[in-house]
Amino acid sequence: xxxxxxxxxxxxxxxxxxxxxxxxxxxxxxxxxxxxxxxxxxxxxxxxxxxxxxxxxxxxxxxxxxxxxxxxxxxxxxxxxxxxxxxxxxxxxxxxxxxxxxxxxxxxxxxxxxxxxxxxxxxxxxxxxxxxxxxxxxxxxxxxxxxxxxxxxxxxxxxxxxxxxxxxxxxxxxxxxxxxxxxxxxxxxxxxxxxxxxxxxxxxxxxxxxxxxxxxxxxxxxxxxxxxxxxxxxxxxxxxxxxxxxxxxxxxxxxxxxxxxxxxxxxxxxxxxxxxxxxxxxxxxxxxxxxxxxxxxxxxxxxxxxxxxxxxxxxxxxxxxxxxxxxxxxxxxxxxxxxxxxxxxxxxxxxxxxxxxxxxxxxxxxxxxxxxxxxxxxxxxxxxxxxxxxxxxxxxxxxxxxxxxxxxxxxxxxxxxxxxxxxxxxxxxxxxxxxxxxxxxxxxxxxxxxxxxxxxxxxxxxxxxxxxxxxxxxxxxxxxxxxxxxxxxxxxxxxxxxxxxxxxxxxxxxxxxxxxxxxxxxxxxxxxxxxxxxxxxxxxxxxxxxxxxxxxxxxxxxxxxxxxxxxxxxxxxxxxxxxxxxxxxxxxxxxxxxxxxxxxxxxxxxxxxxxxxxxxxxxxxxxxxxxx
Numbered sequence: 162x163x164x165x166x167x168x169x170x171x172x173x174x175x176x177x178x179x180x181x182x183x184x185x186x187x188x189x190x191x192x193x194x195x196x197x198x199x200x201x202x203x204x205x206x207x208x209x210x211x212x213x214x215x216x217x218x219x220x221x222x223x224x225x226x227x228x229x230x231x232x233x234x235x236x237x238x239x240x241x242x243x244x245x246x247x248x249x250x251x252x253x254x255x256x257x258x259x260x261x262x263x264x265x266x267x268x269x270x271x272x273x274x275x276x277x278x279x280x281x282x283x284x285x286x287x288x289x290x291x292x293x294x295x296x297x298x299x300x301x302x303x304x305x306x307x308x309x310x311x312x313x314x315x316x317x318x319x320x321x322x323x324x325x326x327x328x329x330x331x332x333x334x335x336x337x338x339x340x341x342x343x344x345x346x347x348x349x350x351x352x353x354x355x356x357x358x359x360x361x362x363x364x365x366x367x368x369x370x371x372x373x374x375x376x377x378x379x380x381x382x383x384x385x386x387x388x389x390x391x392x393x394x395x396x397x398x399x400x401x402x403x404x405x406x407x408x409x410x411x412x413x414x415x416x417x418x419x420x421x422x423x424x425x426x427x428x429x430x431x432x433x434x435x436x437x438x439x440x441x442x443x444x445x446x447x448x449x450x451x452x453x454x455x456x457x458x459x460x461x462x463x464x465x466x467x468x469x470x471x472x473x474x475x476x477x478x479x480x481x482x483x484x485x486x487x488x489x490x491x492x493x494x495x496x497x498x499x500x501x502x503x504x505x506x507x508x509x510x511x512x513x514x515x516x517x518x519x520x521x522x523x524x525x526x527x528x529x530x531x532x533x534x535x536x537x538x539x540x541x542x543x544x545x546x547x548x549x550x551x552x553x554x555x556x557x558x559x560x561x562x563x564x565x566x567x568x569x570x571x572x573x574x575x576x577x578x579x580x581x582x583x584x585x586x587x588x589x590x591x592x593x594x595x596x597x598x599x600x601x602x603x604x605x606x607x608x609x610x611x612x613x614x615x616x617x618x619x620x621x622x623x624x625x626x627x628x629x630x631x632x633x634x635x636x637x638x639x640x641x642x643x644x645x646x647x648x649x650x651x652x653x654x655x656x657x658x659x660x661x662x663x664x665x666x667x668x669x670x671x672x673x674x675x676x677x678x679x680x681x682x683x684x685x686x687x688x689x690x691x692x693x694x695x696x697x698x699x700x701x702x703x704x705x706x707x708x709x710x711x712x713x714x715x716x717x718x719x720x721x722x723x724x725x726x727x728x729x730x731x732x733x734x735x736x737x738x739x740x741x742x743x744x745x746x747x748x749x750x751x752x753x754x755x756x757x758x759x760x761x762x763x764x765x766x767x768x769x770x771x772x773x774x775x776x777x778x779x780x781x782x783x784x785x786x787x788x789x
Contacts, residue, residue: 184544209342214319327359372390449506578770596776638666694726
């Protein structure tokens with residue numbers, strides 16, 4: 162139920178052109194609901210290919226599976242698809258170095274690529290594994306093979322950056338407009354991902370390290386590095402004067418330079434005036450500027466030519482890789498400076514003897530809009546796109562048709578409860594730990610099974626985990642670790658087995674790897690506890706977002722905090738009910754969930770949410786839910 166309605170909306174926008182924003186419930190089969198009508202709309206017209214773009218590699222499998230079903234059920238369907246994978250993940254060499262001298266798959270690539278294409282075009286489904294197999298057979302680069310094959314495919318599956326990133330987008334397609342069809346999966350992630358793509362960061366330490374790496378002796382590069390390093394040092398001192406860190410030594414005290422020891426220049430006398438524009442905000446070592454710091458930009462521009470000359474003249478030098486990385490960093494921030502406008506802000510942060518310079522894109526909407534304009538149509542879809550006005554605005558589709566499909570699953574399959582007598586605000590977190598632990602324990606004890614508890618930060622999660630382990634030692638617990646690799650993630654999820662003999666409670670972070678895109682169907686997951694409304698941590702950068710959207714939209718808190726936070730909540734809650742047969746509970750823990758400004762962001766099928774103010778009543782309600 163719901164698939165046909167979604168397919169009809171996608172078909173019309175692909176056929177007629179335009180843009181669509183579609184919120185469809187978790188488990189409805191969104192991949193098939195967009196791919197089938199998009200392919201249908203191609204017909205005999207000269208439109209396509211279809212670009213199915215995702216925020217994470219794991220969700221590309223859903224698109225591949227949907228295409229496999231179509232091929233299996235209709236043998237006459239001549240459909241070729243390719244999945245583009247990042248260079249680092251698909252490379253056949255132990256260490257990726259993309260030069261003909263270092264890589265046998267790059268050396269002579271163009272002499273062998275025609276034979277490889279002729280061979281592999283018989284394969285309808287070109288996954289990463291398939292590309293690696295044929296690339297090894299023909300001794301060609303699998304990444305470049307995938308790019309070349311994309312021009313012969315009906316569907317191209319890949320990351321957002323292949324369309325939206327200004328540096329790595331597919332120039333062979335998107336430098337000019339065409340009849341491309343864009344299907345944007347998990348579109349709630351697009352605003353933050355786009356912000357990161359259009360922003361840029363540069364660190365003073367990269368200049369210091371490069372100057373040391375090339376060793377002693379005079380050269381044009383050494384002179385340029387020294388001048389740039391000195392300029393950044395002066396800028397750091399200016400930032401420290403404008404925004405001294407709380408509880409730190411005076412900005413120019415000798416102790417600062419001696420303890421850091423990252424630049425010999427730090428022992429030189431301080432310059433008194435570095436030309437910085439008037440700051441928007443100066444606090445605790447961080448300065449925000451509306452204007453570009455033109456002097457810093459000039460120093461990096463003057464570094465480009467000698468840096469490029471040195472790299473060409475010293476390809477075998479030990480420092481070549483390090484200086485190549487510096488070259489790309491310089492290119493990245495100078496390119497970002499070229500598109501810098503009122504949608505950006507400059508952040509300068511002084512930490513010790515380091516100066517971090519970031520060009521932050523606050524509002525990516527016009528850049529996303531320009532990228533989507535390269536195609537005929539775009540369908541942006543997700544389980545959580547509320548409020549629609551917010552996502553239409555930040556995804557650059559203000560004129561898009563917005564549709565929201567109701568959940569097709571029985572409302573009685575999901576128990577919804579809210580503990581309304583606790584505050585998990587930052588200042589109240591220590592006091593909240595006991596009732597949070599008690600509430601989670603009550604949820605787990607109500608029925609043997611697998612559960613997840615989501616928290617707004619790692620620090621809060623660690624505190625709650627320690628509290629829970631101490632007071633509920635009989636309940637088996639695991640927790641998400643910071644920076645888990647793919648094997649660790651898989652091992653974590655593997656513990657959520659069907660039909661467990663004892664309960665398991667996993668502690669995780671909202672918006673993290675387990676907060677969305679995780680498919681634990683049936684009794685692999687029967688309950689989720691969500692602690693707090695997931696608001697981003699308050700800080701200078703988030704406050705800049707708030708100020709910007711207050712000035713431009715009149716909704717600063719909503720845009721910077723409430724809407725992104727509640728999206729994480731709804732994504733986490735969506736882990737429970739994945740199929741019509743799934744049954745489970747969602748337990749919200751925070752009194753803010755009872756407030757109208759948060760309740761209005763909840764989906765219609767949450768109308769049966771029950772407010773609870775003591776764990777005894779929660780125990781009775783959970784017992785009644787499972788009995789019924």
